[in-house]
Amino acid sequence: MRLNSSSKLASVYENHHHVTMDQFRPTPPNSTPxxxxxxxxxxxxxxxxxxxxxxxxxxxxxxQTRQRCLRVASSINNLGIKRQQVVSVIAPNIPAMYELYFAIPFAGAVINSINTRLDARTVSVILTHSESKLVFVDYQSASLVLDALSMFPSTAPKPKLVLVTDEDELVSTKSMLRFQCTYESMVENGDPGFNWIRPGSEWDPITLNYTSGTTSSPKGVVHCHRGMFLVAVDSLIEWSVPKQPVYLWTLPMFHANGWGYTWGMAAVGATNICLRKFDAGVIYDSIDKHGVTHMCGAPVVLNMLSNAPAVKMLKSPVNIMTAGAPPPATVLARAESIGFVISHGYGLTETGGLVVTCAWKRKWNRLPGTERARLKSRQGVRTVGFTNMDVVDPESGVSVTRDGLTLGEVVLRGGCVMLGYFKDPEETKKSMRENGWFYTGDVAVMHPDEYLEIKDRSKDVIISGGENLSSVEVESVLYTHPAVGEAAVVARADEFWGETPCAFVSLKAEMAGKVRDKEVVEYCRGKLPGYMVPKTVVFMEELPKTSTGKIQKFVLREMAKAMGQTRKSRM
Known part of the structure; x- marks a missing residue:
């Protein structure tokens, strides 16, 4: 008897009805790291x-870049560096720095890129703590690293050193005595056919980044191959980066691995324009010369570009992704008036890149410029490739009211959250809770439309007369003053209120010496509730910053502490 097709299906079903979807598991063809x-x-x-x-x-x-990376990876291998050992780099945004983001992990090692503006003591601590086996050192940082090594404990083994130089930079024989070789000699002597070492698991570490230094005790953040793959792809999608953009490296690559764009730009075949150092003039010249389409930077970069003398409208729009600190709406508005197309995001060293962005809605384009800037100054919603984010009461873990007013702590959950802090299980456990959330330490509100707005780091919230006030809100008002170039607000002890806002301000060059502290206080009084008005205003030529433009509030807090408490303050 012949079975028709439906009978055949029924027969198959009867014979295999016990088979369920539970049988399917990862297999080698679908689970390559x-x-x-x-x-x-x-x-x-x-x-x-x-x-x-x-x-x-x-x-x-x-x-050529791939060949150079393979050759350097081969040479790293030949120096005896083993899988998952730490290899450090201290260099600005030069070709070798970009190549090492591939070459070091190609050799199976973990890349540890170090802030070039740190002092020798901090560099020594990082190199010791990370147990770095090899350090690539830009010639301008050679004395810094040598000083750092001289501070090593006598029992700590010292890493080998490789000197990175520009082509036209002459290196003395005496200087070379302390170094194993030069970077270019590693390129020349490396094997172009080197078979790069693939991770055994996608959870294997690929980077070790130390937090930026806005706090006084940086921690070592470990990220895996999987996390960095996800954040790189996600960042390209979220910013709508096209194939073959021209990307200007104004963001230091050592800062959270260039927010993932060190690898991401290879995914889209970009042209990476590298700069050893820059100012507004260099950026504008690079934009004109190379036809730059994309760049990243902290709000301080936007401030610098919009305050440049004799600034002109851009010939073509340039996309800027800004993050690292809440950007004042006035700074955003000024930069966009020049022709920059600004996107705003939020991330941490612990997320390896941006995981929240101010996703733009077309209907907002019809709003007045000041309102558009206010909306864009919010951090926004989770990115497409990230799992979840929320603002919660740090004690109960309950979501705060979505009213744009109730403060809480930002918590995150997603595939690019760090593996943990290196050699610090206590801090890892404190921030990565058993309830499944990573606690950031950032204070924020959630607006009714589910858009996040950062208000402060938890340590920067000022408690005045029992009221919690956001230093960022006070700073936003200060930035609207026509004479103010930069502003930061911290707490200063007060005998009556406990704490009051203390504003540190740098004035625009043409306004230096022309504004008094009382004028700034009165300006704020007209725009803020009494308890939020700065009771102290300190003028500085330049505010202390990290290399990525974040203002170092812990330095300012120490300065405010040294002033002693304010007296007879009655708001």
């Missing part, structure tokens, strides 16, 4: 003849 390192292999195939890195008069193609 995710890693951003694969971007470079594909890029060399698709965009091989296109420019990859431009630095001064030097231009490399993507084929």
């Amino acid at each position: 995710l890693t951003p390192l694969t971007f470079l292999d594909r890029c060399a195939t698709v965009y091989g003849d296109s420019p990859s890195v431009v630095y001064g008069g030097t231009t490399y193609t993507w084929q």
